[in-house]
Amino acid sequence: MLDGRRVLLVISGGIAAYKSLELIRRLKDRGADIRCVMTANAQNFVTPLAVQTLSGNKVFADTFSLTDEHEIGHITLARDCDLVVVAPATANLLAKMAHGLADDLASTALLVTDKPILVAPAMNFRMWGHPATRANMATLKERGVHAVGPNAGMLAEGESGLGRMAEPAEILAAVEGLLSSGPLRGLKALVTSGPTFEPIDPVRFIGNRSSGKQGHAIASALARLGAEVTLITGPVKLPDPPDMKVVHVETAREMLGAALGCLPVDIAVCAAAVADWTVSNASKEKRKKDPNGPPPAIELAANPDILATLSEKGSARPRLVVGFAAETENLLTHARAKLERKGCDWIVANDVSPSSGTFGSDFNTVHLITQGGVEDWPRIAKADVAERLAWKIADSVKGKP
Numbered sequence: 518m519l520d521g522r523r524v525l526l527v528i529s530g531g532i533a534a535y536k537s538l539e540l541i542r543r544l545k546d547r548g549a550d551i552r553c554v555m556t557a558n559a560q561n562f563v564t565p566l567a568v569q570t571l572s573g574n575k576v577f578a579d580t581f582s583l584t585d586e587h588e589i590g591h592i593t594l595a596r597d598c599d600l601v602v603v604a605p606a607t608a609n610l611l612a613k614m615a616h617g618l619a620d621d622l623a624s625t626a627l628l629v630t631d632k633p634i635l636v637a638p639a640m641n642f643r644m645w646g647h648p649a650t651r652a653n654m655a656t657l658k659e660r661g662v663h664a665v666g667p668n669a670g671m672l673a674e675g676e677s678g679l680g681r682m683a684e685p686a687e688i689l690a691a692v693e694g695l696l697s698s699g700p701l702r703g704l705k706a707l708v709t710s711g712p713t714f715e716p717i718d719p720v721r722f723i724g725n726r727s728s729g730k731q732g733h734a735i736a737s738a739l740a741r742l743g744a745e746v747t748l749i750t751g752p753v754k755l756p757d758p759p760d761m762k763v764v765h766v767e768t769a770r771e772m773l774g775a776a777l778g779c780l781p782v783d784i785a786v787c788a789a790a791v792a793d794w795t796v797s798n799a800s801k802e803k804r805k806k807d808p809n810g811p812p813p814a815i816e817l818a819a820n821p822d823i824l825a826t827l828s829e830k831g832s833a834r835p836r837l838v839v840g841f842a843a844e845t846e847n848l849l850t851h852a853r854a855k856l857e858r859k860g861c862d863w864i865v866a867n868d869v870s871p872s873s874g875t876f877g878s879d880f881n882t883v884h885l886i887t888q889g890g891v892e893d894w895p896r897i898a899k900a901d902v903a904e905r906l907a908w909k910i911a912d913s914v915k916g917k918p
């Protein structure tokens with residue numbers, strides 16, 4: 518809940534401004550007190566009256582309104598809150614923030630606030646991908662500005678790409694993550710996610726199928742509960758989740774090195790689909806096809822097992838080590854054997870047979886295997902699996918030495 522937490526919502530001028538109305542409703546439902554600042558352009562997309570009616574508070578739009586200055590100055594407005602949320606954050610407003618411009622109330626408030634800022638960018642995918650916007654976002658992130666989204670999908674102009682504002686539920690989750698004290702506050706977690714790629718030569722590799730959706734969602738859920746998360750990810754098409762350190766790796770050895778570099782941590786969740794083998798005769802140059810000869814032989818060597826290594830770390834062992842078992846048959850038998858063999862505390866078992874439709878999907882059907890037995894979870898969204906697992910983890914590590 519956000520009871521009594523004060524959010525200053527800055528609405529800038531993009532079509533996604535209509536979603537801000539839903540965001541206001543959701544924030545109010547959670548008990549937050551919301552004041553809104555609208556840019557002049559935002560008022561072309563949604564009316565101040567709608568924003569005022571939903572927020573239950575006067576809407577601020579003009580820096581030099583005498584009554585507003587009398588009742589509440591722009592400095593007070595920008596500082597008398599727990600969090601500033603910018604949704605939608607247009608390319609223009611992000612640029613102004615990055616460069617310290619203050620030519621209207623919204624940009625002035627953003628320059629003068631001493632509170633954390635969360636931006637939800639929304640724009641055409643070409644604007645999002647433009648080097649200027651990339652540089653502005655990098656500057657803002659370096660200054661500690663938090664970001665949620667944008668998401669990929671169909672944009673208002675009929676083109677598709679990365680640029681859709683995050684959904685109100687996602688922005689709300691990010692707000693809750695930043696404002697709640699969270700049961701995992703003060704604890705460190707590492708999450709591995711995605712596949713690993715093992716090079717055959719500089720252009721070819723062997724790898725596992727994995728979208729990284731489940732591992733990334735778990736990292737986000739742990740962060741929302743207050744954990745300080747390091748996400749170690751193999752090559753995926755997903756954007757880096759906000760509010761955590763993200764380490765990009767390619768091979769299993771790099772993933773192990775990054776994981777060991779994070780220790781000590783309280784919680785480790787190994788959701789990566791690590792390649793079991795590396796190519797021991799990988800070539801430094803691209804292998805040439807010989808049309809008359811046999812195909813080249815690939816020699817394999819076992820990769821290190823990151824989950825097993827973390828589970829046997831002695832005094833540096835995380836308090837809770839969670840592994841995954843993706844199986845295509847005899848799911849629970851294989852998963853139980855894996856729990857024993859790898860020495861982890863829990864195994865999340867999921868059926869990845871082609872008929873399950875799990876790969877790349879947003880849904881998952883899992884079974885949680887602990888020393889206490891097996892819990893069968895229904896088919897739910899990967900984000901919900903992550904949320905449920907994160908709360909289980911929080912319940913388990915609370916009070917565990």
Ligand code: C5P
Binds near residue numbers: 789839
């Ligand atoms: O042995 P298998 O790959 O089925 O085990 C799956 C579990 O072990 C997952 O949690 C996966 O992240 C982890 N694992 C690992 N390092 C490996 C192989 C698997 O951490 N080399």
